[in-house]
Amino acid sequence: MDYKKSTVHELHEKLVKKEISSVELTNAIYKRIDDVDDKVKAYLTLDKENALAQAAKVDTMIAKGETIKPLAGIPGAIKDNISIKGLRTTCASKILENFIPIYDAHVIENLKKDETIFLGKTNMDEFAMGSTTETSHFQITHNPWDLTRVPGGSSGGSASAIAAGEAVWSLGSDTGGSIRQPASFNGCVGIKPTYGRVSRYGCVAFASSLDQIGPITNDVTDAAIVLNTICGVDAHDSTSLPMEVPDFTKALRQDVKGLKIGLPKEFYGEGIDAPVKEQIKLAIEKYKELGAEIVDISLPHTEYAVITYYIIAPAEASANLARFDGVRYGYRNMKATSAPEMTTASRTEGFGPEVRRRIMLGTYVLSSGYYDAYYKKAMQVRTLIREDFTKAFEKCDLLLTPTSPVVAYPIGGNMSPLEVYMLDVTTIPVNMAGLPGISIPCGFVDKMPVGMQLIGKPLGEETLLRAAYTFEQATQFHKAVASLGGK
Amino acid sequence: MTEYTTVIGLEVHAELKTKSKAFCSCSTSFGSEPNTHVCPVCLGMPGALPVMNKRVVEFAVRFGLAVNCDIQKYSKFDRKNYFYPDLSKNYQISQFAQPICLGGHLDIQVDGKTKRVGITRIHMEEDAGKLVHSGATINTSDSSAVDYNRAGVPLIEIVSEPDMRSAAEARAYMEKLKAYLEYTDVCDCKMQEGSMRCDANISVMPEGAKEFGTRAEIKNLNSFRALEKTIEYEVQRQIQILEDGGHIVQETRTWDDAQGVTFSMRSKEEAHDYRYFPEPDLVPIVLDDAYIDKVRSELPELPDARKARLIKEKGLQEYDAELIVSNKKMADYYAKADKVASDAKVLANWMLGEVSAYLNNNTVEMDKFPISPEHLGELVNLIKKGVLSNKLAKQVFAEMLKADKAPAELVKSLGLEQVSDTGALQAMVDEVIAANPQSVADFKAGKDRAVGFLVGQIMKKSRGKANPAMVNEMIVKKLKE
Numbered sequence: 017m018d019y020k021k022s023t024v025h026e027l028h029e030k031l032v033k034k035e036i037s038s039v040e041l042t043n044a045i046y047k048r049i050d051d052v053d054d055k056v057k058a059y060l061t062l063d064k065e066n067a068l069a070q071a072a073k074v075d076t077m078i079a080k081g082e083t084i085k086p087l088a089g090i091p092g093a094i095k096d097n098i099s100i101k102g103l104r105t106t107c108a109s110k111i112l113e114n115f116i117p118i119y120d121a122h123v124i125e126n127l128k129k130d131e132t133i134f135l136g137k138t139n140m141d142e143f144a145m146g147s148t149t150e151t152s153h154f155q156i157t158h159n160p161w162d163l164t165r166v167p168g169g170s171s172g173g174s175a176s177a178i179a180a181g182e183a184v185w186s187l188g189s190d191t192g193g194s195i196r197q198p199a200s201f202n203g204c205v206g207i208k209p210t211y212g213r214v215s216r217y218g219c220v221a222f223a224s225s226l227d228q229i230g231p232i233t234n235d236v237t238d239a240a241i242v243l244n245t246i247c248g249v250d251a252h253d254s255t256s257l258p259m260e261v262p263d264f265t266k267a268l269r270q271d272v273k274g275l276k277i278g279l280p281k282e283f284y285g286e287g288i289d290a291p292v293k294e295q296i297k298l299a300i301e302k303y304k305e306l307g308a309e310i311v312d313i314s315l316p317h318t319e320y321a322v323i324t325y326y327i328i329a330p331a332e333a334s335a336n337l338a339r340f341d342g343v344r345y346g347y348r349n350m351k352a353t354s355a356p357e358m359t360t361a362s363r364t365e366g367f368g369p370e371v372r373r374r375i376m377l378g379t380y381v382l383s384s385g386y387y388d389a390y391y392k393k394a395m396q397v398r399t400l401i402r403e404d405f406t407k408a409f410e411k412c413d414l415l416l417t418p419t420s421p422v423v424a425y426p427i428g429g430n431m432s433p434l435e436v437y438m439l440d441v442t443t444i445p446v447n448m449a450g451l452p453g454i455s456i457p458c459g460f461v462d463k464m465p466v467g468m469q470l471i472g473k474p475l476g477e478e479t480l481l482r483a484a485y486t487f488e489q490a491t492q493f494h495k496a497v498a499s500l501g502g503k
Numbered sequence: 504m505t506e507y508t509t510v511i512g513l514e515v516h517a518e519l520k521t522k523s524k525a526f527c528s529c530s531t532s533f534g535s536e537p538n539t540h541v542c543p544v545c546l547g548m549p550g551a552l553p554v555m556n557k558r559v560v561e562f563a564v565r566f567g568l569a570v571n572c573d574i575q576k577y578s579k580f581d582r583k584n585y586f587y588p589d590l591s592k593n594y595q596i597s598q599f600a601q602p603i604c605l606g607g608h609l610d611i612q613v614d615g616k617t618k619r620v621g622i623t624r625i626h627m628e629e630d631a632g633k634l635v636h637s638g639a640t641i642n643t644s645d646s647s648a649v650d651y652n653r654a655g656v657p658l659i660e661i662v663s664e665p666d667m668r669s670a671a672e673a674r675a676y677m678e679k680l681k682a683y684l685e686y687t688d689v690c691d692c693k694m695q696e697g698s699m700r701c702d703a704n705i706s707v708m709p710e711g712a713k714e715f716g717t718r719a720e721i722k723n724l725n726s727f728r729a730l731e732k733t734i735e736y737e738v739q740r741q742i743q744i745l746e747d748g749g750h751i752v753q754e755t756r757t758w759d760d761a762q763g764v765t766f767s768m769r770s771k772e773e774a775h776d777y778r779y780f781p782e783p784d785l786v787p788i789v790l791d792d793a794y795i796d797k798v799r800s801e802l803p804e805l806p807d808a809r810k811a812r813l814i815k816e817k818g819l820q821e822y823d824a825e826l827i828v829s830n831k832k833m834a835d836y837y838a839k840a841d842k843v844a845s846d847a848k849v850l851a852n853w854m855l856g857e858v859s860a861y862l863n864n865n866t867v868e869m870d871k872f873p874i875s876p877e878h879l880g881e882l883v884n885l886i887k888k889g890v891l892s893n894k895l896a897k898q899v900f901a902e903m904l905k906a907d908k909a910p911a912e913l914v915k916s917l918g919l920e921q922v923s924d925t926g927a928l929q930a931m932v933d934e935v936i937a938a939n940p941q942s943v944a945d946f947k948a949g950k951d952r953a954v955g956f957l958v959g960q961i962m963k964k965s966r967g968k969a970n971p972a973m974v975n976e977m978i979v980k981k982l983k984e
Contacts, residue, residue: 112549115549118548216552217551219550220549220550254555332783334584335582335594335778338593340549344591355641382780384778
């Protein structure tokens, strides 16, 4: 049986009704992985033995008539920067090539309690630094809609696994757009929750003040289901928010009447590809049709968001990645004859060029004499960006923008790092302000999916889900199936 | 030769005696098997995050209040970045820009004068692990192992103003700090185990100069003696350079205890750029008045207050009172013994005399002293009642050190009771006077010294047990007959 585009909620029904078993489902997905992953290359590590054992356990539970959680027995894929005890976690880096974590991330603990299934770990940009999944040390992931194109990044493996039918749901992490942009490139739904909604404990840190784990799924309902499991305060993460977690599936109502949707003019400028803009405009029309009110707003400091991000994120990364020194775990250069030499050589050889570039950038902006000009200034601008959003939300309930200025572009393109960085202009401000953002499919350009981004108020996930769900139910974009063509 | 003024500021690190580490729940206990008190957080495993131990904040606030600091209602942590194999994350979580305590002070006494030493700030941070080298140093070893048991143990760093002018003042300040750390019960102050250690900033300037000289920072001094020796050495070294027409280089130096010298570790140019920035994994520490007042209300009696009380209520000399309170264990022992003893001053003399001598000679701490405070108090009472002479009391004391028995019991079992029985003494007096006609003649000739000789004879005869005061009186009476 083919489970492409099968959703968590549909499969849950089938499991409960005993139309399928979790073992059948899991085997079928592994079969699919066997069939297509040599083309897509979404996975870095598979864990078939444990996955099938878990599937059998859930089948037994169902046979005994036990009530199971919505994610129970449904196979998902986990980005390779999220720690699963005993399963290799590489961050797609040579420096962690053989690293086996000794503990579960908080989200993994929660998912295990719900008796879900982990198929394996997905490819990503090395340490989540990139927007194409090309900076992975191990392999390049290919976009299932056109295998010559990138899947986006950094959660490219988690998104392309969904698009190719190699997983039913997946987890990514989003520091500057790393869930939303690949979701958009792959025709999936991806949510970056409010900063602090999901514990970061066990997600290998890139930029601590920006990182957030979130789901990538086939539809909005599935995203709500995964959020229900992974959200909530965690005593191991001081920045996790002590707020009650609502049942997000209750927010899934087909109703946007009276909802005020803001269009920030800075997100519709020259940098956005005209055909992409065209699709977004159609989506806006659709919302009007569905009864939403559209308001023009401005986020005046948007133009500084990318440059500010590329000061703050590398600064935090330069410290976060300092622990990879060859002393306790990970890659070690064995030829060095002193401790400092060993650490230098291990890091030089263990990190790829993009990671080294960002560590150097971060080290530089924190250096004595430069701190005030760069880091301190960037933090001040960050406050201004946050205030822009606060003011905008006085006039509307959520914002609508393109998720990315472009659709997925060819692998191995000749863009400079700076040109690639600038493409994150639409997603980065959301992380800078700690807001929730969702990307949902809203059209096609050159047969490639276009994503629309909705940005919510802090803890405004329910409004986002409601608006996204209403659009999704009124359209067919999320049902389109990737061709696995182009090669 | 120019006269120089020495300027000293100290940065003292004190390990807080919380049960668990600063940012995880691992035990802080010392001396366990290597790497047995570790977890993903203190090992710096990928993805692990720190969580503030609230007791650490409480301890820092308690100590800050004790040394008269302004407790900051808003403070936060920063990352101090440097690579070293004992530092599991290769950054230390510390407080740089906004520490928890600012602006305190302590009063020290040197040569009978009281001096106020300012405390610039106190901040919280985590300790690093420990390197165990196969050879002498990291650079001369084939291999080194790392023990992370200490990684993440909470510290406070207490930074003084450059207010001290001599090694004696620096030592007095350090001793005072130690007393305050012990009284507030935030640190066990075991310097040899490194739970209290200090860095000294030392400079010299010509007497009367307005600007301080260039300073050298001497790292990791872990005894009072090392602190004093370092300062004495460093001051001479710097004066010598200036006298020879040279200039002092700002640098970090280290003290070599074996050779008794300091030597350069790194110059200002080679100094670390720690690239401090706010720790994004921890939220700021926000305290309110109610919290601070509660901690303040729970403060115990502090050394200076206890000293004042001993002077006022017990009539002790300031110097004696200072010595007793400077060691919390001794002060607590004194307080217990004082409940039993009938004379606080005699007790103080014993504490600072025999008891201190025993502790010094055997290098033990007060809590390992074999005699219970109650028994020492009883010994004082036996002296005061005239049951024991000082000399006999010392004998009893020596026995008590061997077995902590009630002194009255020992006096009996050893037959050391002082003879104060008039009849028995009179017999001895008569006998001795009869046997020493020359002394009697001397006395009659006006030589009072003869009395002493006769008393000595009786003491000898009684093997020290005769009550000397009574004997003296009886001899004089007899001679005057």
